[in-house]
Amino acid sequence: MNQPLRVLHFQGRMGKGGAETFMMNAYRNIDRSKFQFDFLIYTDFEDVRPYNKEIHELGGHIYAVPNPKKNILGYIRGVKALLKEKHFDIVHSEVFFGGGLNLLLAKQAGIEKRIVHSHATTDGKGNNIFMNTARKIFDRLMRENATDYLACSTEAGIGLYGENQPFVFVPNGIDLELYRNVPESKESVKKNLEIPEDAFVVGNIGRFEEQKNHTFLIDIFEQVVRQHPNSYLTLIGEGSLISDIKEKVYSKNLQNNVLFLGIRNDIPEMLKAMDVFLMPSLYEGLPISAVEAQAANVKLVLSTEVSKETQVSKNTHFISLDESPKKWAEIMLKEPLGNEPLPELAQYDMKRTAKQLEEIYTS
Incomplete structure (x- = not known):
């Protein structure tokens, strides 16, 4: 019996961020008799473990190496040792900044299929001399060592690869039925x-x-x-700035109206309670949470920095971050609420996305 191809995903961490959630959705739906996923993370994030048990149950492994931001030489040594010790048929790098280094190390290890995947429009690291120089180096390494270029949206592809590099659009697929058929009512979730x-x-x-x-x-x-x-605000997630945001909520005397719900495993139910999904991000590729909200028929209000391809429903609004908070609020409160999917939502069915990845891995 043929062994499945092993795919090493360069992730950095395996929390419940968009790229990690997408890859776990893919892992659940891909033909695991033909493909098995392993994940490379940084030792800083070894205690971020929401998917660890499931990954091991599905047949995957998690490998930790030093964080390249803190110890670049230790990172290179760690990756080289891993690629030498373990067998991988494919590497799939989802690290926006510095992914070219991963592809170089994989090429040196003799791995022929080396995929780079963009999930954002920018790395958000500023434009000082050091960062611009580092970008040029990593960009050259990426172009010299990548065999396949993927992106979650047109803007995300151009953001990492530029205008002249062709890439394959891979939708951030989800299990649509989970969001369409929530057994609980809006009233019971509230x-x-x-x-x-x-x-x-x-x-x-x-x-x-x-x-x-x-x-x-x-x-x-x-x-x-x-x-x-x-009015009430439900905030789902964790992160380094949560204490600052809690302080701001108290400073505005909004603590009785804002719920910090942490990491949740019942996102379809949480979306059921919402009248509006709000995302004023500074930059995004194509956020999975916004696709989930549209699958759940929730009205969306997003910043214009979010990819326009995110819109797969009728009641979706893009607003400039230069507009006043008052203007944003007026659009959010304006009828109608609810939403109606467009035909484009169907392409975000994870079963289709998993099949697409299978074709990419074997092409």
Whole structure:
């Protein structure tokens, strides 16, 4: 019996961020008799373990190496040792900044299939002399060593590869039926969250990091409460800035209206409670959480920094970050609420995406 091809995913961490969630969705749906996934993370994030048990049960492994931001030589030694000790048929790098180094090390190890995958429009690391020089080096390494270029949206592809490099669009697939057929009612989910049945509910799913722009999100919600006092905000996720955001919520006396719900395993139910999904991100590729919200028929209000390809439903609005929080609030509160999917939503069925990845891995 032929052994499945082993695919090593360069992730950095395996939390519940968008890229990790996407790859776990793919892992669940791909033909595991033909493909097995392993994941490379940084030792800094070994305690981030929401998927560890499932990965091992599915037949995968997690390998930890030093964080290249803190110890680049230790990282290179760790990756080289791993690629020498273990057998991998394919590497799939989903690290936006520095992915070219991963591909170089894989090529030196004799791995013929070396995939780079863009999940964002920018790395968000600024434009000083050091960063610009590092980008040029990693970009050259990527172009010299990648065999396949993938992206979750047109903007994400151009953001990493530029205008002239062809790439394959791979939708951030989800299990659509989970979001279409939630057995609980909106009223029961609100009750479980201790939210009044007649309240207006705004929701966001995302890491508490600068990219997600929670500071501006709280400014927007403050305006929502001024216009509609019986409003609640549900924030799902964790991250390094969560304490700062909690302080801001208290400083604006919004603590009775904002729920910090942490990491959740019941996202379809949480979306059921929302009237509006709000995402004022500074940059995004194509966020899975926004696709999930549309599959759940929730109205979307996004920043114009989110890829326009994110829209796969009718009641989706893109607003400039230069607009005032008051303007954002007015659009959020405006009828109609609810949403209706467009035909394009069907391409985000993870079963289709998994088949596409199988074809890419074997091409």
